[in-house]
Amino acid sequence: MAETIFSKIIRGEIPCHKVYEDDRVFAFLDIGPLSRGHTLVIPKEAAATLGELSDESAAAIGRVLPRLCRAVMKATGATAYNVLQNNGAAAHQAVFHVHFHIIPRYENAAEGSAGGGLGIRWPAGKLDSTDGTQLAAAIAAHVA
Numbered sequence: 001m002a003e004t005i006f007s008k009i010i011r012g013e014i015p016c017h018k019v020y021e022d023d024r025v026f027a028f029l030d031i032g033p034l035s036r037g038h039t040l041v042i043p044k045e046a047a048a049t050l051g052e053l054s055d056e057s058a059a060a061i062g063r064v065l066p067r068l069c070r071a072v073m074k075a076t077g078a079t080a081y082n083v084l085q086n087n088g089a090a091a092h093q094a095v096f097h098v099h100f101h102i103i104p105r106y107e108n109a110a111e112g113s114a115g116g117g118l119g120i121r122w123p124a125g126k127l128d129s130t131d132g133t134q135l136a137a138a139i140a141a142h143v144a
């Protein structure tokens with residue numbers, strides 16, 4: 001895949017506010033925070049989307065992501081947070097190197113007013129039970 005700005009950040013060629021690093025994972029503050037403490041957690045492996053990531057990198061991120069969430073919460077005093085992970089341009093992905101956003105939420109919006117906060121639209125439908133049966137079986141059959 002084509003290299004992105006995140007590979008340069010990992011190598012230290014572009015500066016960032018680093019919060020964590022190990023053999024496989026790197027985390028740093030988002031340059032355009034939606035709220036104070038908005039942090040990006042990325043694998044060192046340069047995969048574009050989550051589905052392309054190796055099991056080893058996925059496991060390494062899974063191991064450290066909860067610890068990083070706790071650290072962001074403790075450091076900021078936020079009362080809640082979203083973990084967001086975009087895949088593909090249609091899903092709002094702008095940097096094609098896998099990344100997890102940790103986006104703190106604050107009781108008092110002014111406390112976290114680095115940005116406008118994360119806006120979520122959630123127009124829920126209703127699962128059709130016949131389609132659900134077929135769909136669940138199809139997805140299950142594709143789990144490698």
Ligand code: 5GP
Nearest residue numbers: 005016028029030031032086092093094095
């Ligand atoms: P996406 O929309 O791809 O899920 O989010 C990409 C994120 O990367 C954005 O929130 C954006 O602010 C952040 N970002 C893009 N370029 C840089 C950069 O050079 N440094 C840092 N720290 N964050 C960046």
